[in-house]
Amino acid sequence: MLKNVALMFFLACSSLLLIVPNSHAFEENIIGQLENAVKKVVASAESSVGCILVSRSPVYKELGAIPLDNIPGKLGGFVPPAEPQKRLRKPLDKSKSSLDLSDPETFPDSFGTGVVVDPSGLILTMAHVVKDAVKVYVRFPGGKGSYADIHALDGRSDLAVLRLIEKIPDLKPLKFGDASNLKKGQFLIHISNPYASGFYDGSPSVGWGMLSNLRRKWNNQTAEADRTQVPLYQYGTLLQLNTVVKPGASGGALLTMDGSWVGILSSIAGWPGADSSEGYAVPLDINHRKIIEVLCKGEEVEYGFLGVQMA
Incomplete structure (x- = not known):
């Protein structure tokens, strides 16, 4: 009986020695694929x-x-004046x-x-x-x-x-995605200029993280009299990320692993006392896409408002 147990233990240990190296190689392959996917998205999007x-x-x-x-x-x-001292x-x-x-x-x-x-x-x-x-x-x-x-x-x-004001050749728009298809736990890439990281050469910084939650609300109360001016943040539209959106990153691109543009980073969407390790983004869903289309035409965005108040 003891011999059988010892033989089984020996075989189990031998099999582990064979599995572990293969498992390690498998993990390295997965990490490599993930890294390559991120680099591919960054290479395609950062010029935009x-x-x-x-x-x-x-x-x-x-x-x-x-x-x-x-x-x-x-x-x-x-255009800097030639002799500013005389004009001031x-x-x-x-x-x-x-x-x-x-x-x-x-x-x-x-x-x-x-x-x-x-x-x-x-x-x-x-x-x-x-x-x-x-x-x-x-x-x-x-x-x-x-x-x-x-x-x-x-x-x-x-x-x-x-x-x-000046024409810049070869400007390439990012490919819009649909933020309504995002799921909790999804990996996302962000490209932005925190603390004006690209002020000298225009090169943005890159990061990545996970979508922590959907339809988050900006915790900043607005007086009832100002309801027509309530920011859309307050209606639970935001994407919550497990990565910090630092000053200067506002307006940055939030991208899926296939390079689809699904959100716009915002550094003011958080609030005092909130977890400093989280960040927020405005989703590029159908509603925000309509707003962007209006703004691109140079027009004013009109919002519907039901003028009913409690007595």
Whole structure:
């Protein structure tokens, strides 16, 4: 009896020695496939993701660098004056001397991320990134870029579309996916410019994580009198991620493992006291796609509202 038990134990140990190496090779193969899939998506998508540089400095007005036609959103470009000291009432201090956002050495006052939605030069970003901007510049991988006007902006969805002033060749829009098909636990890739990582050369940063939850709500209460201005975040539309969305990443692309664009990162969708290890994104579902289509036309988004209140 003991001999039989010993023989069985020997055979079991021998089989483990044969299985473990094969199991290790199998794991390495799976990891390799996953890594290759991520690299393929990044290589295809990163050229469509730009670093948005924003300035709200009042000095542009002193320099006469504000468009005269006073059209909302028309910000124009910027050419540094040859002798700025003579045109100003007082000399520029050092902190305000770098106003040319097209200069790779200029670090912006504010920043975010944008994604190409039309090869003609339309860039989708978050409205809070460019709200009240005086000048906006978008830099893409390789250093190519252009100043931009705010083509259209919608505060309720927190979405905005920029129009590049200069034509940039070979702009490639990302392929829209359908966020309504996403499932909890799905792996996702994000490409963005946290802390203006691409301000110098336009090269965005890459990360990946898991979809933690769907239809999350922005925990920021709004007074009943302001119901017509309630952000869509508050209606439980957000995608929750197990990865942090850092400042500057707002407007970044959230992609599936096959490269479909399914979400727009937002760094303000969280709230104080929330888990710092989580992040949020606006889903590219049919409703948000309709909003983007309206903004791309340069039109105002209209929302239906049932005007019934309790007495």
